[in-house]
Amino acid sequence: MxxxxxxxxxxxxxxxxxxxxxxxxxxxxxxxxxxxxxxxxxxxxxxxxxxxxxxxxxxxxxxxxxxxxxxxxxxxxxxxxxTTLPRFGASAPVDTGAMTVSRRISATFKDAPGGQILGPTFDYTHRLLDFALMAEGEVPAAPQAEANAQDTPHILSFLDQDGLIERALPDDTPPRDLTREPLELPADRALRLQSLTRGDEGFVLGLAYSTQRGYGRNHAFVGELRIGTVEVELNIPELGFSVEIGEIELTECETVNQFTGSKTEPPQFTRGYGLTFGQCERKAISMALVDRALRWQELGEDFVGAPAQDEEFVLSHCDNIQATGFLEHIKLPHYVDFQAELELIRRLRTAAMEG
Amino acid sequence: MNLTERRDWMGLLARAAPARLAELLRDLPAHDFARRPEIGTVMVRARAGGTGAAFNLGEMTVTRCTLRLPSGTVGHAYVQGRDKAHATRAAVVDALMQDDPDTTRATILTPLAQEAEARTATRCAKAAATKVEFFTLVRGDN
Structure with a gap:
């Protein structure tokens, strides 16, 4: 009150x-x-x-x-x-296969066409504090090498060609939008992906880690992790065609997960997907693992009661603004609520002592 | 990039650094706004699995503007970010490209395109330098 x-x-x-x-x-x-x-x-x-x-x-x-x-x-x-800005529209789905990559690695194929490109990564650093950064100084330019205009196709497309992985067929149904309508369950995958990509990195990381430790295990391999820029295209009604309205950096993670199969379908690998704005590698990998865990029903797996499989649990708690809003409001004045509790406990104690 | 298609030059202008565009087009010709520069967002969509069903990834800021030159030519702009001067200049260049394409291309678009290509080339060259060249240390006989 x-x-x-x-x-x-x-x-x-x-x-x-x-x-x-x-x-x-x-x-x-x-x-x-x-x-x-x-x-x-x-x-x-x-x-x-x-x-x-x-x-x-x-x-x-x-x-x-x-x-x-x-x-x-x-x-x-x-x-x-x-929330103060008008929305001009929704872009055409970005083509991450046409990304200009600055990083692109695969944990499943050593010799993928286009190669393994490490990019500006913390991996392989020794995690020792670099005291040189406390002093001002010029940074030497990064080495360059001849870039061949080789395409970097999605690595999972090779498994796809052989029918070894479930297909991800295009579907242009306008997706439901969390920012326009309240979350309603059950959610579809599009809504789950929107929720996860804006979800708290720590929360999504924790859930992803829990699947690796056995709470809804789904045996993820990082089929591909790529970071780079993509063009964003918007259809302009007054012009009658679509134009590029900008270029943004994205991090994409595709996981290859354990099989599914049925009487009609031979065994196939399955997929998890993570995509974020900017360079958010830990988040993209975490998102892919949690996306895959949430797909248990669609893929005919058992619900083992793991938190990462529980759509309601994940989607209701992954937003750090909702979470912090509710959590932090308890530090604001609740004098009247507490007064009521105080009176109640006094009455109970009086009753107990008299009884 | 031959920059003969309107969508090509509009895209190039959308991505241009506002300060650089201002250098290349110092003085704005007379113009009337049909739609004053307006800041808003566009919901960026992506596809599950890179190729599958569309989903909403998040919004990006965009500034749009429509104006008319004294010749009557209309220029449109939708540019990334919240810079109204950028959107105005982009719309002016869009209109100029319809009135006087050769001069406008030579003085504004070609430099922008060359610089954008050079930036991408540098980034790709740095990426190429981090490409792993595997070699086999020891291979068993079978």
Missing amino acids: YVAVKGGERAIDNAHAWLAEERRGDPAIPDLTVPQIREQMTLAVNRVMAEGSLHDPDLAALAIKQARGDLIEAIFLIRAYR
Whole structure:
């Protein structure tokens, strides 16, 4: 129960003023600029865009600055801003097969056409603190090599050609949209993917890890992980054709999972899919594992009671803005609720002592 | 890229860095807005499994604008981001491409296209340098 009370205004104003001062930190240290965050805290910016569900690096960087580096707070700011904008339409589905890749690896095929491209990765670093970064200095340019104009087709398309993996056939039914209608269960895969791609990285990672440890195991191999840019095309009604409205970076993970088969279909590998804005590799892999776990019914598997298989559990709890909103509201005044509890326990104690 | 199709040049203008476009088109010709620059979003869709059913990935910011030059030619722009000056310039160039394609292509679009190609080439060259060249250390006899 909520009762309106007054009296905190001055305290709140002063708290906000102090927050602004704390955000700035020691004035003897130069102020951090939004472009600096955008260019040098790129992976934080990417996470805010992915979970804020809005691709705009400048806004994400501004949100990170305003939130003092609290990424969930930054995501909250982005989600709130997004609701103020009109929507011009929906793009044609992006063609990730035509991606200009900066990273593309497969854990299943060593000699995939197009090769294994490591890209700017933390993999194979020794995870030792690099004290050289505490000093200012120029970074040497990254080496370059001759790039042949070889296409980098999806690696799973080779399994697909041989009929060894379930097919992913195009379907242009307009997908349901979480941001336009409340979540209704059962969800279809499109709704689950939308929910997972904007879901909390930590939550989705934890669920994915739980499937690897046996809670709804689905034996995932990373068939392909790719990071790069794709073109986004929008049909412009006033022109009568579609034009490219921009280029965005995406991370895509396709997993190859254990078989399914039936009396009519021979055994085939199955798929899990992860796709995020920006470079969010851990999130994309996690998303693919959880996507696959949630497909148990469609693939005729048993529900073993694992959290990652439970659509209602996953979709109702993966959004960190909903979660933090409900969690953090309990720190706000609940004086009247608590007063009621207090009176109740006093009465019970009196009754117990008298009885 | 021969930049003869309207969709090609509109795409190039959408991706251009606003500051660079402003350098290439310093002075805007007279124009009337049919639709003032407006910031909004586009829902980006993707496909499950890369090729399957469409789903909503998330939105991106886009600025659009429609204007008319004194000649009566109408220019449209839909550009990535929230830069209204970028959208205005892109719409002006779209209109100029219809009135005077040769000059506009030579002074604005060709430099933009060459720079975009060079950026992509550099990125691909850096990626190529991180390509793994496997070699076999020891192979068994059978």
